[in-house]
Amino acid sequence: MTDTVKNSLLFALVFTLIIISGFFQGWNNAMFIVNMGIISAIMALGVNLQWGYAGLFNVGVMGFVALGGLAAVLIGMPATPGAFAAGGTGIVIALLLGAGTIIAAVLAYKRMTAGRNRNLAITAILIFGFFVFRGFLDPAVGLIEDVNPAATGYLGGLNPGTQDTYRDNGWIMLIAWPVGGLFAAGAAWLIGKAALGLRSDYLAIATLGIAEIIIAVLKNEDWLTRGVKNVVGVPRPVPYELDLQNSAVFVERAASLGFDPVEGSTIFVKLLYAVLFAAVLGIIFWLSQRALNSPWGRMLRAIRDNEVAAEAMGKDVTARHLQVFILGSAICGIAGAMMTTLDGQLTPGTYQPLRFTFLIWVMVIVGGSGSNLGSILGGFLIWFLWVQVEPIGLFIMDIITSGMADDNWLRIHLIDSAAQMRLMTMGVIMILVLRFSPRGLIPEK
């Protein structure tokens, strides 16, 4: 059996699984799995670029995904009337001063000779800068958060529409996706500058920390993201279900295909999303494949397999690592912006490392690290399992406990806990793949 046949069979298997779930749980549900599957596949491609090509151990995926979501809000939402006038200047000044402080500290570190004087100077710059920064930021934040706190209380975004009309500018979300990539790339540049070059597990700990900090910022800086009050009603690049249901042409079309307007419209919207997402996935996959098979890709793999030898051949290892770290994180950022668009809301409280970092890692490992096709397969397969393990677990628990009385404590406990089967299943899958098929379902060639 050739590789192509085997890979096609694997993909066919995953899509058959999704189609079967469509028959049992409805097509709306199946389309949800497909859409989130595509987004997961894109995230997996980003992680694979870092881990599979270059051996960089990034466990801060969640942070980059969340930054993408932030971009979706900052681009897609309309500016809050009066908010920028109230505190915008203060925020801008504060951010500039903050950046200036850090630059001054770095300059002092580079220009002055090492010793106590330098340490004192840097400490003084940082402490003074911090208080000046807070001095400008705090009042501005207070002013912005007082602007209609129940509905807005944040700066808003760049959508040219007003509070009532911004939803008509759904196309703007297509700009937000690459911007999400840029945000993530910027953060990755900062982290990469500081933490690349450390041992691999230290980079892991550093990225783990950065992700938590990004989430903490999104949760607490209400002027930027409304924090845990969430931003809802992010515009979308596809029509709204209600508009479709009110359109006579669409209702007629749906009826001729045997759908009632409500079900038809939800599925139609999800199909449009799937087309858009698949286009993004296609572009990123094509670019990744080209990169993998180019001299650049070969150099990366050479560095991954033997850093010392590659360095001896005159390759700039740190620069390549930084490059690939930024690219991979940018891909995760794009996926994050797409996910926020699909959800229609940014909810900082729902970002959890197990779901947004480690699950993506399971996808890459199961799919086959170093193989782009494998990452896509892993993305769909693991996402499908993540969604379906819960109902399957419930079903199994029902069977196991069917002999017990309805009010048996063990039965109640087992059925209540079935939802927790997910994590265990993912862990077991990951450990089994690492042990018995460490190169994954579609191994790197």
Next chain:
Amino acid sequence: MDFLNAIVALANYVLIPGIAYGSQLAIGALGVTLVYGILRFSNFAHGDTMAFGTMITILVTWWMQSVGISLGTLPTALLALPFGIMGCIALVLITDRTVYKFYREQKAKPVILVIVSMGVMFVMNGIVRFIIGPDDQSFSDGPRFIISARDFKRLTGLDEGLGIRTTQVITVVTAIVVVALLFWFLNKTRSGKSMRAYSDNEDLALLSGINPERVVMITWIIVAALATIAGTLYGLDKSFKPFTYFQLLLPIFASAVVGGIGSPLGAIAGGFVIAFSEVTITYAWKKVLGYLMPESLEPNGLVQLMSTDYKFAVSFVILLIVLLFKPTGLFKGQSTT
């Protein structure tokens, strides 16, 4: 008088919580550092190992409470702790046999072991959530305070109260006992010496006839005991929630790295450095400064450098500074390059 009040307020809100939290982090970091020194990988499952041991302790505590066994004024959990340690040792040894041993024999790269420990983390997290659920659990009993703020005020006549919780004292006493035992073991016993030899130079240790599997087994037993103790103390002092334990991973790693990973003494120092930085930077200094400053200079705001939600940022920044400027940590651990 104002000066005394300031000191009492400082002790109440910064010193005592900092010492208790620092002891918990230190015991946690000792576990991470031992795994790193002997097995040579960063164990991402450590937070969930802590959660598992604590869970067993909690279950036994509940059972003891239900049949009426208690330690009088001390929390019942202390009596249940040995059972938690046993359970945790069993789980960790089974994990080592079924999962890690294979990679050790293959001489896999450390980073592969880190990824494997991610898988173990998922499974342990799943087990804990499956058995006890994802919610907050409280299992502390007995009197809450050794001296409450109100009693302290009445006794001393000061305006500020100094409350010392039972759990804080238990934490510190347990930490001292545990650390003393550990260092006695590492420095005086044959097994401890062979562990240190193995950590310093694996090849030489093997040549001198040290059995590596035995060293690894002893390490896991100690790590499981430390993890359970750290987890139980943290749970008694605050509360038990599986997700919080997973999040403890970051400050624990930071403590181990700041002190110099692989160095037990460093882990303890690192734990206190991280704990005190977190507490001082997220504490609102208004009260203390209010006592110390002349009235005209009294601060208006809370004088809180950062909101408590940014406590992860504190451990992270310290971690980064140490990694960039002193990669071997404060106590010369194993190199980080």
